[in-house]
Amino acid sequence: xxxxxxxxxxxxxxxxxxxxxxxxxxxxxxxxxxxxxxxxxxxxxxxxxxxxxxxxxxxxxxxxxxxxxxxxxxxxxxxxxxxxxxxxxxxxxxxxxxxxxxxxxxxxxxxxxxxxxxxxxxxxxxxxxxxxxxxxxxxxxxxxxxxxxxxxxxxx
Ligand SMILES: [Zn+2]
Numbered sequence: 362x363x364x365x366x367x368x369x370x371x372x373x374x375x376x377x378x379x380x381x382x383x384x385x386x387x388x389x390x391x392x393x394x395x396x397x398x399x400x401x402x403x404x405x406x407x408x409x410x411x412x413x414x415x416x417x418x419x420x421x422x423x424x425x426x427x428x429x430x431x432x433x434x435x436x437x438x439x440x441x442x443x444x445x446x447x448x449x450x451x452x453x454x455x456x457x458x459x460x461x462x463x464x465x466x467x468x469x470x471x472x473x474x475x476x477x478x479x480x481x482x483x484x485x486x487x488x489x490x491x492x493x494x495x496x497x498x499x500x501x502x503x504x505x506x507x508x509x510x511x512x513x514x515x516x517x
Contacts, residue, residue: 365378372421376396377394377396377433378395380394387427388429389427393434395434402438402440402445404443406441408441411436411437412437412446413436413437414437417433418432418433419431419460420460420464421460421461421463421464472491
């Protein structure tokens, strides 16, 4: 098994592969590609018509005392049936967020234990970013609780 494949397994995120990594004093950056050739639009039409690709930098859980960033392509596809452009959604990042879900959950529980200011210093995020992540996760958990309360016979 080659090194990048091992890093892909270690990273443990669905649907992406590690192509390379950049390690500096300040951070570790994993350069990722997306395995899927195409996507399903919100109306369940499959398309491989790639319209636009923009690189985005997404913060993930720290490793070896260094912040970790994922360098990912944000892809936009064209659906011929809908005649519209749709941005691909990745399971491990919420819509328009710049952090992985697992990073946001970790910030949320750190804030509960340590408070906003200490987390801000430790993670080198500014206060507003920490509050924003905290509120995002809290809001999500609340709406999940409401959803499961409305559907008592779901999978649980
Ligand atoms: Zn469509």
